[in-house]
Amino acid sequence: MIAATKQRTSSEIDEAIRAGIAVVGENRVQEAQEKKPSVTLPASWHLIGHLQTNKVKRALDVFDVIQSVDSLRLAIDIDQRAQAAGRKVDVMIEVNTSGEASKSGVPPESACELVLRVSALPNVCVTGLMTIGLFAEDPDLGRPCFARLRDVRDEVVRTGTSIAHLSMGMSHDFEAAIEEGSTMVRIGTGIFGPRPHA
Numbered sequence: 146m147i148a149a150t151k152q153r154t155s156s157e158i159d160e161a162i163r164a165g166i167a168v169v170g171e172n173r174v175q176e177a178q179e180k181k182p183s184v185t186l187p188a189s190w191h192l193i194g195h196l197q198t199n200k201v202k203r204a205l206d207v208f209d210v211i212q213s214v215d216s217l218r219l220a221i222d223i224d225q226r227a228q229a230a231g232r233k234v235d236v237m238i239e240v241n242t243s244g245e246a247s248k249s250g251v252p253p254e255s256a257c258e259l260v261l262r263v264s265a266l267p268n269v270c271v272t273g274l275m276t277i278g279l280f281a282e283d284p285d286l287g288r289p290c291f292a293r294l295r296d297v298r299d300e301v302v303r304t305g306t307s308i309a310h311l312s313m314g315m316s317h318d319f320e321a322a323i324e325e326g327s328t329m330v331r332i333g334t335g336i337f338g339p340r341p342h343a
């Protein structure tokens with residue numbers, strides 16, 4: 146379980162880690178950069194929001210894993226920055242399984258090819274796929290999105306490339322996501338309560 150910590154304070158994040166959370170998911174590079182120095186307990190930090198290419202360097206300063214890679218261009222930038230920093234970076238490929246134009250992510254039809262191309266880069270390692278289900282009151286409406294992500298994973302596996310993780314499911318739909326094969330749920334309000342208005 147990842148704690149989705151957008152709009153939460155550093156002390157709330159510490160409290161979650163103390164309660165057993167090992168992975169923190171933040172949406173914005175700048176917000177994470179501001180809060181992380183005041184978080185005293187160790188955790189793995191994952192970027193779960195969209196990443197602009199001009200923020201890659203800063204993102205790599207803050208995050209252990211970039212879950213939102215949705216273009217080869219972005220992956221190449223991460224690869225080059227990783228090389229300059231002398232490290233390898235774990236990334237996940239974000240797939241737009243709901244078809245909603247407001248969401249980022251590569252279309253499912255192109256996802257397998259992107260995984261293979263990104264996997265060929267020397268300084269990044271593709272550890273999984275990420276998606277945001279269709280936003281709806283009824284969590285079962287998100288279910289086909291989660292099944293679609295699993296299908297993409299199976300397509301990749303058939304090429305002989307293994308990927309361990311499916312990051313899917315949020316507070317309102319994690320049960321359906323787990324039933325469809327999620328290995329990583331991203332929970333915000335379910336841990337911390339309703340978000341304060343921005």
Ligand SMILES: *Cc1c(COP(=O)(O)O)cnc(C)c1O
Binds near residue numbers: 149317331333334
């Ligand atoms: C906010 C957010 C979550 C968590 O959402 P909740 O409904 O608060 O559980 C998960 N994933 C992403 C990408 C988010 O932006």
